[in-house]
Amino acid sequence: MKSLRNQIIFIVLVLIAWQAAYQMEVFPKLMFPSVGDIFHSLVKGFAKDGLGSMTLYSMSLILRGLAIGIVLAFVLSGLSIISRTVYSIYNMLVSMCDLIPGVALIPLAILWMGIGEGTIILIVVHSILWPMSRSIMDGFHAVPRIYIESGENMGLNRVSMITGIYIPAAFPYILSGIRTGWARAWRGLISAEMIFGTTSSGAGIGWFIFMRRTYVDIAGVFAALLVIIAIGIVVEYGIFSMIERMTIRKWGVSR
Amino acid sequence: MTEKTERREPVLEVKNLTKTFSNGNGAEVSEILQGVNFTMYPREFVCILGPSGCGKTTFLRCIGGFEPFEGEISVDGKRVNSPGVDRIMVFQDFNQLLPWKSVEKNVQYPLRIQGIRDKQELQKISDQYLEKVELYPYRKFYPHQLSGGMKQRVAIAKALAMKPRIILMDEPFASLDAITRNKLQAELMQIYQKEDITVIFITHNIQEAICLGTRILVMSKQGNIKMDVPNRIQKPVTPASEGYGKMWDMFNKALNESPETSGQENVF
Numbered sequence: 001m002k003s004l005r006n007q008i009i010f011i012v013l014v015l016i017a018w019q020a021a022y023q024m025e026v027f028p029k030l031m032f033p034s035v036g037d038i039f040h041s042l043v044k045g046f047a048k049d050g051l052g053s054m055t056l057y058s059m060s061l062i063l064r065g066l067a068i069g070i071v072l073a074f075v076l077s078g079l080s081i082i083s084r085t086v087y088s089i090y091n092m093l094v095s096m097c098d099l100i101p102g103v104a105l106i107p108l109a110i111l112w113m114g115i116g117e118g119t120i121i122l123i124v125v126h127s128i129l130w131p132m133s134r135s136i137m138d139g140f141h142a143v144p145r146i147y148i149e150s151g152e153n154m155g156l157n158r159v160s161m162i163t164g165i166y167i168p169a170a171f172p173y174i175l176s177g178i179r180t181g182w183a184r185a186w187r188g189l190i191s192a193e194m195i196f197g198t199t200s201s202g203a204g205i206g207w208f209i210f211m212r213r214t215y216v217d218i219a220g221v222f223a224a225l226l227v228i229i230a231i232g233i234v235v236e237y238g239i240f241s242m243i244e245r246m247t248i249r250k251w252g253v254s255r
Numbered sequence: 256m257t258e259k260t261e262r263r264e265p266v267l268e269v270k271n272l273t274k275t276f277s278n279g280n281g282a283e284v285s286e287i288l289q290g291v292n293f294t295m296y297p298r299e300f301v302c303i304l305g306p307s308g309c310g311k312t313t314f315l316r317c318i319g320g321f322e323p324f325e326g327e328i329s330v331d332g333k334r335v336n337s338p339g340v341d342r343i344m345v346f347q348d349f350n351q352l353l354p355w356k357s358v359e360k361n362v363q364y365p366l367r368i369q370g371i372r373d374k375q376e377l378q379k380i381s382d383q384y385l386e387k388v389e390l391y392p393y394r395k396f397y398p399h400q401l402s403g404g405m406k407q408r409v410a411i412a413k414a415l416a417m418k419p420r421i422i423l424m425d426e427p428f429a430s431l432d433a434i435t436r437n438k439l440q441a442e443l444m445q446i447y448q449k450e451d452i453t454v455i456f457i458t459h460n461i462q463e464a465i466c467l468g469t470r471i472l473v474m475s476k477q478g479n480i481k482m483d484v485p486n487r488i489q490k491p492v493t494p495a496s497e498g499y500g501k502m503w504d505m506f507n508k509a510l511n512e513s514p515e516t517s518g519q520e521n522v523f
């Protein structure tokens with residue numbers, strides 16, 4: 001609770017400093033909106049400019065991409081535990097692909113697949129698959145030998161070895177992989193949306209930001225950033241922290 | 256006390272077991288076990304003594320199927336060379352329980368893998384064995400909430416519940432304080448007297464070997480069995496037991512003898 005109090009104090013201080021900078025005109029007013037302006041834009045965004053539905057649309061894209069990416073990462077990393085050949089190839093593939101930023105793939109993706117949901121989801125999958133696989137494989141390799149031997153001794157087969165020993169034992173790594181993947185996925189998504197604009201099936205937060213910029217509505221841009229931050233906080237404290245408490249904290253494998 | 260259950264079919268036969276480790280790029284090869292022969296019958300409680308580094312753990316790991324080896328190891332007449340549920344290992348390491356499972360789930364999990372699906376039956380078995388090691392009140396705890404001695408008792412309960420042909424124990428009490436250690440020894444002895452189990456128990460504590468073993472082996476520095484004696488002292492054994500002192504001296508001497516064949520003589 002003490003840390004929550006400190007976090008709130010910090011945010012309040014930032015807001016006060018922000019407002020003070022605005023009042024003292026440290027930056028031109030056009031470029032630097034007041035706290036009130038931003039809040040107003042936020043309300044207006046949801047009420048009139050469709051920020052709510054755009055947020056939902058972005059969320060739906062990212063959830064689909066995450067689901068595909070996470071499943072793929074588990075399956076491929078799992079296979080790489082079972083087979084040395086798969087490991088050597090997949091490990092190389094991860095090393096190569098992890099370096100390519102999602103944005104850099106967008107031109108290619110547009111040329112090959114056109115502008116559509118599929119393309120955005122592909123970018124999201126790309127953003128999460130490689131870092132996530134890297135974490136999972138690192139985690140698998142760090143599993144203490146005694147758990148593996150225990151598992152062999154109990155008569156686990158290869159598949160139950162992965163689900164029964166490797167995955168839970170590597171959970172701290174997996175969780176950090178999902179966090180990284182989630183963050184990268186957001187970046188990939190927002191960049192793709194800004195570049196794509198609207199697709200036939202809808203527009204997302206990235207597009208909202210892009211449009212606000214063209215109207216030189218800086219408060220609107222900040223409002224959209226706030227939405228992204230809010231989502232990040234909800235996911236971190238609502239989902240990740242909860243998973244952490246239910247798993248690695250409860251098991252005593254992390255402080 | 257074992258006359259009735261004892262059959263003359265060996266449960267474990269080790270023939271000419273040789274184990275070498277290659278160091279680094281395979282250039283240097285050190286032979287840890289040199290053609291060990293060993294036969295064990297059901298209901299025996301074999302304690303293995305030996306100086307540190309002589310290959311006790313290696314021997315047990317070979318039997319457990321965790322190390323490749325040369326020679327022949329059979330359980331109930333069948334050759335084995337990989338881990339199996341007929342030989343359950345209790346490691347020295349306190350961290351052998353799965354930290355993500357509660358105490359009772361640690362006991363139940365291997366049974367579920369063996370095909371026992373009925374929740375009530377699983378519960379009954381885990382309760383029963385946790386009772387035996389006096390940890391029933393802790394059944395919902397997670398391993399990190401237990402002391403080292405408690406963790407070892409869970410590991411023993413888990414091994415018992417699986418009803419293996421042989422339980423392999425590698426100094427399970429070595430890192431415990433003397434009091435806890437004595438308590439666990441007594442507990443294990445009681446369990447042994449009630450349950451139909453066969454145990455190989457490694458230790459470098461002579462007292463422990465005499466208290467627990469029905470048969471005691473001493474391994475030499477060169478990695479072979481240099482002594483193999485039955486322990487006929489009436490259980491429960493205390494230092495005051497008839498013959499205890501004599502036996503202790505004998506093993507103490509055997510353990511401290513300078514190696515007969517190697518060139519590294521005692522410097523004194």
Ligand SMILES: Nc1ncnc2c1ncn2[C@@H]1O[C@H](COP(=O)(O)OP(=O)(O)OP(=O)(O)O)[C@@H](O)[C@H]1O
Binds near residue numbers: 276277278305
């Ligand atoms: N993986 C390995 N690679 C190379 N050498 C090994 C390996 N494991 C064990 N050894 C060597 O084998 C020898 C026997 O080791 P082992 O662990 O079996 O001894 P121990 O009798 O159990 O000793 P302690 O009483 O200290 O536990 C040691 O000299 C050790 O250096």
Ligand SMILES: [Mg+2]
Binds near residue numbers: 311313425
């Ligand atoms: Mg050892």
